[in-house]
Amino acid sequence: MDREYDCIVIGAGNGGLVAALDLVKRGRKVLVLEKNKKPGGVATSFVRGRFEFEASLHALCDYGTEASPGEVYKLFEKLGVLDKMDFVTVPEAFHVYSMNENVHYKLPFGIVEFIEQMEEYVHGSYDSLKKFFFLAEECKEALFYIEENKDYIDANYVKKNFPDFLKVSSHTVDKVLDSLKMPKKAQNILTTYWSYLGSPASKLSFVHYASMFFSYIAKGAQIPYKKSHQISLVLAEEIEKLGGKIKYFSSVKEILFKDKKIAGVLLHNGEIYEAKHIISNVSPNSIYGRMLPQPIVPKEAIQLTNSRILGARGFSIYLGLNQSAKDLGLDDYSYFIYENLDSDKEYQNQSSIKNSSSVVYVLNNAIPSASPKGTTIVEFKSLFMGDVFSKSITEKNYFDMKSKIAENMIDAFERTTGIVIKPYIEEIEIATPVTYARYGGYPDGVIYGYKATGMDNLLPRMVGMDHENFIPNLRFCGGFGVKMSGYHASYLSGDLAARLTLKDMKGEEE
Ligand SMILES: Cc1cc2nc3c(=O)[nH]c(=O)nc-3n(C[C@H](O)[C@H](O)[C@H](O)COP(=O)(O)OP(=O)(O)OC[C@H]3O[C@@H](n4cnc5c(N)ncnc54)[C@H](O)[C@@H]3O)c2cc1C
Incomplete structure (x- = not known):
């Protein structure tokens, strides 16, 4: 395998895949290094028994339709992958419940x-x-x-x-x-x-x-007919078809420098790959904290990264039920089960380990064939604000704790909606902040990047993005990048990082 590339992309998540495909399409020699065995990061699926679960995507924002295309639609069209994927529009915007106020509201697109x-x-x-x-x-x-x-x-x-x-x-x-x-x-x-x-x-x-x-x-919001892994596979296949390389089981340990300029990367297995440009799909916390020789890291980079507050930590429950959604009375696609509708009060609730709020998605109500006939996939997505989860668990109580939290959330859903699901659980999988930290390398299991809070939000980050370019030829993309978190933002950030890298390359060539 070649050792020298124009650009190395660290991580094959949404942002990394788009950045790599963008560059490959413009004739650049690109290597993507991914620590896991498949592309997509959390944009993937996994199988338990007769169910294939969606790992993360329940609503892709800014995709739209042929008649009213959003930014992601236009991006996929530009990348030449649009006709390789099939999307469905999810049925309603949301159905929100308040446990404390005993009210609920269902809103359309x-x-x-x-x-x-x-x-x-x-x-x-x-x-x-x-x-x-x-x-x-x-x-x-x-x-x-x-x-x-x-x-x-x-x-x-x-x-x-x-x-x-x-x-x-x-x-x-x-x-x-x-x-x-x-x-x-x-x-x-x-x-x-x-x-x-x-x-x-x-x-x-x-x-x-x-x-x-x-x-x-x-x-409206869309999801791919064959779950998010379809998008990840299409992007990865296209990169390889056009001559780009993706190397799995390849965890990057360190970014290498020569004469204070980016020179390549060192993998945990000792292999070295050379490139003058790097796009990181991995958070600045990991890059500045662990992957760069410390004397190289400018103090402004440390200050800025430390000043950013980590966003919500993820907690998910994946259920395969042995009854159809219709038979169970699960009529909606998304149930937001909050204790309080007031976001300040609810923020306090989600900052507690007793939090039983969650957003519950019934996959079959968007894609009827998402699981075998007569069954349903129901996925709970919950969040913990701050470090309350990591502070509450120990090696000893971890398994008990995660089962207890999951049970509380399922009970809260049943109590609030009056829909009984527990007796019909055939498969259950629970992912905690620990799972997300291990699988995606997210600091503390954060699944939505840095918080958007006060003056540190999307607008100043976008206006000031050139000032965040602390190390020449090192660009960031993905949920911890300037466009912030979410599928749409991470795809678009990959495109942005590729365009900026091309500009850097052209600047050197002139
Ligand atoms: C449960 C859950 C539900 C979600 N639901 C939605 C939703 O409905 N809608 C929405 O818009 N967003 C949702 N999100 C958020 C969305 O998934 C993320 O914002 C987005 O996927 C982040 O993409 P990324 O480009 O940052 O890639 P990531 O998924 O963060 O991928 C980073 C990649 O880098 C790899 N990596 C890490 N360290 C190394 C290393 N040292 N060397 C090599 N590779 C490395 C990882 O293995 C991974 O493949 C959800 C997230 C979760 C977890």
């Missing part, structure tokens, strides 16, 4: 449909919601302009075209929704997706949440 349904639930919310979606669309367009023109952002153009974006750009979600005079109950329902960004509405950047939520409601 489509901006008009969403606003009309909300008005039925919260009379008098119509006008403020309309204003919210106008403003959210402007924020999304402004972010797009900033990314495309980051080398020269024309302040006059921004002032003229995105005046309201400028007014709200430094404010939190709750401040802006208050200023729109949105009733508190409508605010609570609208911010259901706060936990994905790791901060409650009082700390979360409006621009970030609003632009993400706008794409989600306007374009």
